[in-house]
Amino acid sequence: MLRFQYNDGGRAAAGYKGSASDCVCRAIAISTGKPYEEVYQDLWLKIRDQLGTGHDGRSGTSPRSGLHQFTYGPYLEGLGYRWVEFDRDGLDPTEMPQGHVIAHQTGHLAAIIDGVIHDTRDPKQVGNDRVIGYWIPTDSLALTTTTAEPDAKPDRNKIRKRIAALLARTVENGASEAEAMIAAQKAARLMTEHSLSYSSTAEIEAEEYADDSRQWFKGSKGRSRAAPIPVTRRCIVWISELCGVEHLWNSYTGMLTFFGPAHDTATAHALEQIIRGAIAREWRDYRKTAKSTSGSARASFQHAMSHRVAQRLAGMIEQQREQERQSETGSELIVVRNALLVKRFEAAHPDVRASSKPSSTFHDGAAFDAGRAAGGRLELGEGVSRARGTLAIPHAS
Numbered sequence: 001m002l003r004f005q006y007n008d009g010g011r012a013a014a015g016y017k018g019s020a021s022d023c024v025c026r027a028i029a030i031s032t033g034k035p036y037e038e039v040y041q042d043l044w045l046k047i048r049d050q051l052g053t054g055h056d057g058r059s060g061t062s063p064r065s066g067l068h069q070f071t072y073g074p075y076l077e078g079l080g081y082r083w084v085e086f087d088r089d090g091l092d093p094t095e096m097p098q099g100h101v102i103a104h105q106t107g108h109l110a111a112i113i114d115g116v117i118h119d120t121r122d123p124k125q126v127g128n129d130r131v132i133g134y135w136i137p138t139d140s141l142a143l144t145t146t147t148a149e150p151d152a153k154p155d156r157n158k159i160r161k162r163i164a165a166l167l168a169r170t171v172e173n174g175a176s177e178a179e180a181m182i183a184a185q186k187a188a189r190l191m192t193e194h195s196l197s198y199s200s201t202a203e204i205e206a207e208e209y210a211d212d213s214r215q216w217f218k219g220s221k222g223r224s225r226a227a228p229i230p231v232t233r234r235c236i237v238w239i240s241e242l243c244g245v246e247h248l249w250n251s252y253t254g255m256l257t258f259f260g261p262a263h264d265t266a267t268a269h270a271l272e273q274i275i276r277g278a279i280a281r282e283w284r285d286y287r288k289t290a291k292s293t294s295g296s297a298r299a300s301f302q303h304a305m306s307h308r309v310a311q312r313l314a315g316m317i318e319q320q321r322e323q324e325r326q327s328e329t330g331s332e333l334i335v336v337r338n339a340l341l342v343k344r345f346e347a348a349h350p351d352v353r354a355s356s357k358p359s360s361t362f363h364d365g366a367a368f369d370a371g372r373a374a375g376g377r378l379e380l381g382e383g384v385s386r387a388r389g390t391l392a393i394p395h396a397s
Contacts, residue, residue: 003093007111007118010036020064023109023119024072030111030118031100031135032079039063046071069104076102081135088131091123102135204337209344212258212265219254226251231302232276238313239275243268244337246345248352259345279305282374290367301371308375 009026014037025043029036043063073083081102088095091103093115101112106129111118123129220226229249232239236256240247245260245268256272258265279302286301287293345352 002091002124003116004122004124005116005118006120006122008036008120009039009111009118014040016064021066022064024067025063026120027102027109027111028072028076028079031102031113042075043067043072046075066107076135080138082138084134084136086131086133090129091117091131093117096134097136100137104132104134105129106132201333201336204333204340207261209260209341209348210262210265211348212260212262212269213255214257214269215254216249216256217254219250219252221252221254226254230276231279231306232272234303234306235275235310235313236272238310238317239268239271242313242317243271244341246341248349259348260341275306275309279309279374282371286367286370286374290370292367297367301367301374304368304371305375306371308372312375 007026007030009022009029011020011022011026014035016036022040025036025040028034028043029039032039040063047062047067086096091105091110093101093103093112096103096112096115098114103110103112108121108129110123112134117123217230218227229251236247236249240258243258243260243264245258245264247256247258247268249256256269258268260268282305283298283301287298290297
């Protein structure tokens with residue numbers, strides 16, 4: 001049973017009136033015991049340092065209008081809190097450590113103290129949203145740490161089903177962009193933590209390979225010509241190699257197909273979608289202050305950013321290969337696995353030609369430089385062995 005106690009974190013006592021999307025400020029004030037006004041001003045300074053602007057009505061530009069985790073995350077870390085991955089369909093404080101916890105639900109933060117939800121909204125009345133993770137004081141982390149038995153081995157099938165479920169949370173399936181990104185991030189971490197590598201040739205040969213086709217752009221079917229191929233085209237080769245899959249696309253249908261094991265093809269699609277969405281967002285931000293927003297400026301920016309991301313993906317692949325070379329048996333098994341992938345792909349698609357790298361001409365130098373810089377900023381993840389895209393910036397209102 002959910003236990004709830006109404007608590008505004010001291011907002012009314014601080015003199016604030018009316019309603020606000022201040023869950024971040026409220027939850028932090030409740031959990032830390034700090035005065036609401038002090039937390040409010042601290043968060044305001046964080047916003048000013050990051051954005052260099054005041055409140056303009058947009059989400060994330062004021063402690064009262066919803067904040068992004070890249071703003072409040074460092075603040076909580078400075079207060080001695082640490083992030084813990086925790087994915088549940090709804091909030092259940094009994095599954096969390098005792099003491100002070102700040103739960104991150106979809107688009108919302110809520111303080112929990114000794115199993116009691118302290119908030120202005122009762123989840124029994126407004127709906128119990130999915131929990132993405134929680135923040136907890138560092139000295140309480142021991143409560144969440146367990147030691148596995150030395151001989152215990154993770155169930156690969158269960159892990160893969162969980163990863164597949166996370167990667168199925170796409171915008172096309174009804175998830176928000178932030179939820180899709182967070183799900184992809186969690187899937188990447190699961191794959192890294194459980195080291196989904198191969199232990200034998202028999203295991204490789206037993207795996208099922210199939211096409212995973214999804215709409216990528218509007219093809220020429222029923223049209224005079226196809227729509228432009230997405231700017232992530234130059235990243236597809238590297239995404240495929242990073243995820244251990246083959247790829248093809250059809251200009252007539254506009255479908256992008258990744259071929260390989262289901263968990264790998266789903267990861268490849270998720271990574272492509274995340275990169276494509278990030279490029280679009282970066283262009284929207286750039287055009288607000290750019291001197292030129294012409295078609296050539298847009299093309300220069302997006303192609304430069306895509307090119308830079310492709311370079312970084314190539315670097316991740318090289319790191320992956322180095323890790324495989326240092327493994328006693330991993331390198332040999334990967335060679336077997338890659339050879340089997342190519343063999344099965346060619347059998348399934350005997351007439352497919354190898355894709356060529358796209359060429360581009362950049363006409364706008366300023367946009368090109370800005371796009372390349374944006375590609376360098378993009379968080380693609382560290383120490384990820386295959387298809388690890390972590391562009392998520394969780395948002396709470």
